[in-house]
Amino acid sequence: MQPRFVRLCEEERKAVSMTIDGACVEVLEGDTVLTALMMHRGFAGHSPFGDGRRAGFCMMGACQDCWVWTGEGDRLRACSSPIQDGMDIRTEAPKGLWPIPG
Structure with a gap:
């Protein structure tokens, strides 16, 4: 899927790495998780x-x-x-961890 967000400015911020659904991506410090998802996946979830x-x-x-x-x-x-450096984000609930048993 094509990215939904394209960075036009603020490229001077420090680059950090994170994982989205197992894929390592580079984002900028201060971005939100949604910004990273829209730039690299094109969607937040299902x-x-x-x-x-x-x-x-x-x-x-x-x-x-x-x-x-x-x-x-x-x-x-x-x-x-x-975003936090090294963050591991999943767009689907990890099996066995969600929903939390009550």
Whole structure:
């Protein structure tokens, strides 16, 4: 899938590495997880209702459209979560870790 975001400026920030669905990508310090996903994957995740890929909608954490998981199984909103060097992001729930047994 083609990237949805293309960086036009602010290229002076420090480059950091992260993993998205097992692929190592380079992003810039200060980017959000959603920015990284849109630049490298073109989507944030898959709809839980089976109607396709999701890309985030509100960009402020209200619409629930950009939930992703860390490799450890934690959920986070991609639009409001800053990148951390070495971050491991999954666009699908890690098997056996989500949903958390209650």
